[in-house]
Amino acid sequence: MLSSWETLSTDFLVIGSGVAGLRAAVELSKGGEVLVVTKDVVTESSSEYAQGGVAVALSDEDEVGIHFEDTIRAGDGLCREEAVRVLVGEGPERIMELIQWGAEFDRVGSKLDFAIEGAHSRRRVLHAHGDSTGQEIVRVLIEKIKTLRGVKRMPYSMAVDLYVQDGVCGGAIVLRPTGICLIRAKATVLATGGAGQVYARTTNPSVATSDGVGMAFRAGAVVEDMEFVQFHPTALYMEGAPQFLLSEAMRGEGGVLRNIHGEAFMKRYHPDGDLAPRDVVSRAIISEMVRTKSSHVYLDMTHLDAQFLKRRFPRIYRTCLQCGVDITSQKIPVSPAAHYIMGGVKTDIDGRTTIRGLYAAGETACTGVHGANRLASNSLLEGLVFGARAGVAALEEAGRALSHIREIPRHLLEGIGEISGQESLRDEVRRVMWERVGIIRCRESLQIARDFLREHAYITEKQYLRREELELKNILTTAMLITESAMRRECSIGAHYRSDYKQREGCLYHQAVVLRGDRMEFYRS
Ligand code: FAD
Ligand code: SIN
Numbered sequence: 001m002l003s004s005w006e007t008l009s010t011d012f013l014v015i016g017s018g019v020a021g022l023r024a025a026v027e028l029s030k031g032g033e034v035l036v037v038t039k040d041v042v043t044e045s046s047s048e049y050a051q052g053g054v055a056v057a058l059s060d061e062d063e064v065g066i067h068f069e070d071t072i073r074a075g076d077g078l079c080r081e082e083a084v085r086v087l088v089g090e091g092p093e094r095i096m097e098l099i100q101w102g103a104e105f106d107r108v109g110s111k112l113d114f115a116i117e118g119a120h121s122r123r124r125v126l127h128a129h130g131d132s133t134g135q136e137i138v139r140v141l142i143e144k145i146k147t148l149r150g151v152k153r154m155p156y157s158m159a160v161d162l163y164v165q166d167g168v169c170g171g172a173i174v175l176r177p178t179g180i181c182l183i184r185a186k187a188t189v190l191a192t193g194g195a196g197q198v199y200a201r202t203t204n205p206s207v208a209t210s211d212g213v214g215m216a217f218r219a220g221a222v223v224e225d226m227e228f229v230q231f232h233p234t235a236l237y238m239e240g241a242p243q244f245l246l247s248e249a250m251r252g253e254g255g256v257l258r259n260i261h262g263e264a265f266m267k268r269y270h271p272d273g274d275l276a277p278r279d280v281v282s283r284a285i286i287s288e289m290v291r292t293k294s295s296h297v298y299l300d301m302t303h304l305d306a307q308f309l310k311r312r313f314p315r316i317y318r319t320c321l322q323c324g325v326d327i328t329s330q331k332i333p334v335s336p337a338a339h340y341i342m343g344g345v346k347t348d349i350d351g352r353t354t355i356r357g358l359y360a361a362g363e364t365a366c367t368g369v370h371g372a373n374r375l376a377s378n379s380l381l382e383g384l385v386f387g388a389r390a391g392v393a394a395l396e397e398a399g400r401a402l403s404h405i406r407e408i409p410r411h412l413l414e415g416i417g418e419i420s421g422q423e424s425l426r427d428e429v430r431r432v433m434w435e436r437v438g439i440i441r442c443r444e445s446l447q448i449a450r451d452f453l454r455e456h457a458y459i460t461e462k463q464y465l466r467r468e469e470l471e472l473k474n475i476l477t478t479a480m481l482i483t484e485s486a487m488r489r490e491c492s493i494g495a496h497y498r499s500d501y502k503q504r505e506g507c508l509y510h511q512a513v514v515l516r517g518d519r520m521e522f523y524r525s
Pocket of ligand 1: 017050051053054133192194208209211245340381
């Protein structure tokens with residue numbers, strides 16, 4: 001049991017320091033003190049590792065309307081059009097503003113250099129330092145925040161649960177190196193990123209344990225479309241090496257996928273070949289791996305100019321070299337990995353969740369903007385656009401939530417105590433999810449995962465003190481949400497592929513879930 005805990009107050013609480021949280025903080029700083037709590041160092045996030053770039057309709061050959069159409073097509077008919085309109089329409093302004101704040105995107109001469117990625121019909125992907133786009137955007141946002149009065153950053157501080165009273169969110173309980181802390185706020189913005197760590201193979205950093213979805217779901221918020229998990233086709237596949245992302249931009253520059261016999265296979269699966277939508281490429285790779293009885297395929301860049309590759313993909317070149325692969329002369333062993341979750345905490349286009357005083361933005365939120373499958377490089381833009389909008393809405397509406405906060409919720413802290421480690425369970429959950437609720441699912445595989453998760457679900461009912469245990473609780477909750485949602489969706493659309501229900505008919509709906517007592521209640525939304 002905890003012997004002591006402290007209480008802090010701020011005007012606005014932002015949970016997470018990726019692009020969405022940082023961009024929200026910029027807006028919030030206009031109305032009071034902002035506290036950005038983040039689980040690790042401030043720069044540890046998916047945003048920091050984003051490689052390919054940020055999609056935006058700014059080139060001479062492009063239009064907002066064409067970006068809209070490409071996004072809708074990639075989403076396989078399930079995008080919420082209103083959200084897509086906001087994303088592509090406000091995107092150019094958010095990017096121009098970043099450039100004004102000091103972002104240095106790559107240029108050819110004085111003109112911005114636009115790359116192409118899968119399912120884009122135009123060159124529209126801006127990149128920085130070749131393949132370190134996210135790092136550059138995060139750098140600029142952090143610099144910007146340093147110039148603003150009233151934004152404080154609190155690293156190594158993990159939000160454990162939201163403090164919700166009478167249906168209003170008044171802050172969060174946070175685990176700090178010094179102990180447990182209740183942070184009271186007029187408005188709270190959840191920006192905790194994705195759920196990659198639910199899977200054994202993932203491109204996501206270790207902080208991506210879906211804490212936002214776990215916390216919001218436990219607090220009674222509606223969560224939506226959790227069955228839609230995007231698997232990136234090309235993560236490094238080598239014993240003992242990190243599951244490092246090999247950017248889709250590499251195929252955009254002419255990279256070719258080959259099976260272990262050296263055959264370029266993508267044209268057999270889709271007319272767009274290596275630049276087909278991600279779900280198509282990932283399934284094609286699995287199919288080739290099965291056919292050739294192999295654990296991987298290859299990404300071949302060796303026919304491209306070596307100097308060009310080193311200049312265009314410096315980080316990838318260096319990382320692969322450290323792992324023993326020279327991408328200019330050797331094919332890179334790759335296989336798919338969990339990369340992005342389209343579902344999340346349901347919000348409107350201003351980041352409002354179904355709980356008053358609680359906003360969500362970025363990968364942890366579900367505006368429906370990506371539908372059943374996200375268009376490559378749309379998520380950094382999502383973080384900028386919807387992070388800013390959530391900040392604006394929270395700022396305007398904050399006073400109303402504050403009046404509902406009455407007292408410090410002692411009861412929320414009771415029962416928090418230390419238990420023994422659960423490392424092996426974490427690995428097992430991630431393996432089961434990868435094998436049974438991965439790129440291709442069916443009733444039988446989902447049933448096995450559900451049985452396994454139900455057996456271990458007890459852990460979600462307890463409170464824990466260590467970061468690893470708290471993360472495991474959120475991983476389990478999210479795994480359960482993905483599995484149950486996938487089980488109910490008896491059809492195939494976008495990234496959700498059921499081998500026993502391959503038809504797309506009847507699949508054009510959003511699926512919401514909310515906690516009622518100890519039961520998940522599903523409905524179409
Ligand atoms: P994140 O950037 O993931 O930030 C989440 C933050 O929340 C982190 O600071 C984390 O530490 C913190 N956090 C989590 N839980 C807690 C908690 N309980 N308490 C406190 N803090 C918490 N998208 C593109 O558009 N273009 C790309 O080129 C691209 N490349 C990618 C490459 C890689 C390797 C990966 C993993 C993703 C890539 N993506 C790309 C996807 C994109 O990076 C993410 O979807 C996006 O950056 C998410 O931003 P976010 O702000 O929502 O979350
Ligand atoms: C990549 O560079 O392939 C990742 C882009 C993205 O996920 O949007």
